[in-house]
Structures are given as C-alpha cells and as structure tokens.
Amino acid sequence: MSASDTFTEADADVVEAQLQRRPRGVVRVAWRCHDGRPGVIMTEPRLPGGTPFPTTYYLTCPSLIAGCSTLEASGLMAEMTRRLGEDAELAAGYRAAHESYLADRAALGEVPEIAGVSAGGMPDRVKCLHVLAAHALAKGPGVNPLGDEVVERLADWLARPCLVEQAGR
Template sequence: MNAAPESSGSTESAAVTQADVDAVERQLGRVPRGVVEVSHRCPCGEPDVLRTLPRLPDGTPFPTSFYATCPRLTGAISTLESQGVMRDMTERLAEDAELAQHYAAAHDDYLARRGELGQVDEIDGISAGGMPDRVKCLHVLVAHSLSVGPGVNPLGDEALEMLPDWWATSPCSELPEDGAQ
C-alpha cells in the first residue's frame, strides 16, 4: 500500500463552507449533522473526515467525533474490516502491553478532543471504535488518525497504512450523484 495522505493534526476550527456541506451531502446521501469542521481533506481537496459535535442538533448523544465521509475511503476501510483486521488487532491488544498502553492513550486523546466541544453525560468516558480495550470500528480509528496526525492512534495509523490510495482513481468530487463508487 502507498503512503497515507498528510493529516492536518490541527484541532482549530475552520469555517465549514457550503461547498463542504454540499460535498458531504453528496458523499453521505444526506445532510451532515453537527459538523464543527472538516478535520481532514482528501488529496483531491474534498472533505473525507468531519469533526462533529458530541450532541447532535436533535439532542442525540454522538460519540463519533471524527466521522469518515468519503465513500471511497469508507469502502476501503470496510474491506479491511471484512478481512478480519479488527479481530487481529484486538488479539494483539490482549498480548502486547505496550500497544495496549498506546491505544489507551489514543482513547484519552479522543475523549479530550471531544471534550473541547462540550460535555455529554451519556457518553462520558466512552470514546469510539472500541477504544480502549478492543477494535470495533476501523472507520473511527482511521478518521482519528487522519484528523490528528500520525503517532496518536497506533491502530488507526496501522489501518491507514494498509489502505490503498482511495483518491487515485479520480477525484472524489467526481463521485456520481447517487454516491456509487
């Protein structure tokens, strides 16, 4: 697999433009909810990860602070999940104390970054993706790594390195209107 695109590593909010909202709506097939910022952009320039509020506008608690939106990215991650990568990573967590320690630190980082956006009692202490004890969703781990940069989430970084260049075929902006890849 090829090198992952560079992460912004920034948690400073940048204005979300109407073009960003339109692009994500095209990607998801619905209007995105609770968007704080585009926390990562695909090399083609389109949003591929959003940072979202911990409580959606309708009042629903939403623990997924970093939300992968690009269908090409999420499809590539789903392929990894179907290959048993999550199971293998979870087994390694149980056997490798150093890896478990770094993954627990990623959990703490995730909680701290979500806490910057507000406290939600219903999800207090709960991050996402199975952290800190297991791997339940690679989408969350990859989105976290893309958003905050390498070295924070070891399993997100690892999964990201396994991904093909999802943007290489054509720009994500050329996704068909029906969202098909």
C-alpha cells in the first residue's frame, strides 16, 4: 500500500463531506480524484457492529456519483444487461470481474452471509453503475469491461471539480 492509499483522518473528513455521513469500515483509499481527494474507498466486508457489507469498492466522489446516476437514468443498465446475454466474450469478462471482486473481498475476510455475492449485479446483470465504476477505477482498465465502459462515459464528469469544492466545503 502506498502512502496515497492510506486512509487518513483528513480523508475521513472529506468522505464525510462527500457522503454526508461518516464512513465506516474503510480499509484504504482505492482511487483518488484528479484533485487528490478520495474518489473510491475500499471497505471491510463486515462493518463495525457486524453488518455484512458486500460493496468492497465504494464510490465517494460526488461528481462521479452524479454522473453514474445520470447514466443509470438513461437506461444504460438495461442496455448493458441485454448485451451480456448476446455477447459471450463480454459475459466472460464480466464474470471474471465478478471473480476479481470476490477475491479482493475474501482477502479482507470471509463473511458467510455474502459468500458468492459480489456487487452491482455481477456476474449476470447490471444493477448499479456506481459499483462498476468504483471497481474499474480501483483496479484499473481491463479488469471490469462494463466498469471500463462506465468510466469512459464519465470522462467529462472526471474532469469536473469535486462537488465538495463547488459547495464551498
């Protein structure tokens, strides 16, 4: 883990401003926005207090959250799910992304309640672009083909100033 991945108290304050709540169970910063703020955090598979939490890679950047919400409202998830049923190569890549996600979570600890369940609808459907984008940003290109597509579509959103900054925080 590099120093830029370490989750500091300052990072916790930024994520709290981004999400409007204090983050829980954070392992590290998995990806930082162009301005150095946390954009994706990696979380424990079991939150303090014992609640299972399958979302290992959690998108926190308000600009990207807004961009993913806009893409979801456009019907992109249904189109991507349809393509999974038609394109065997895409489906295989998405299944591999699911396995990657599960392996990363297993490295943090086993939680029987969510065994075999990744996030975002993987491996058979698309139900959350936020998760796919977070996974793709955290792991880099080539790991999650649909996450990579979401990140490509977010190019304009990636260049925007952090909404925390715009809100004067």
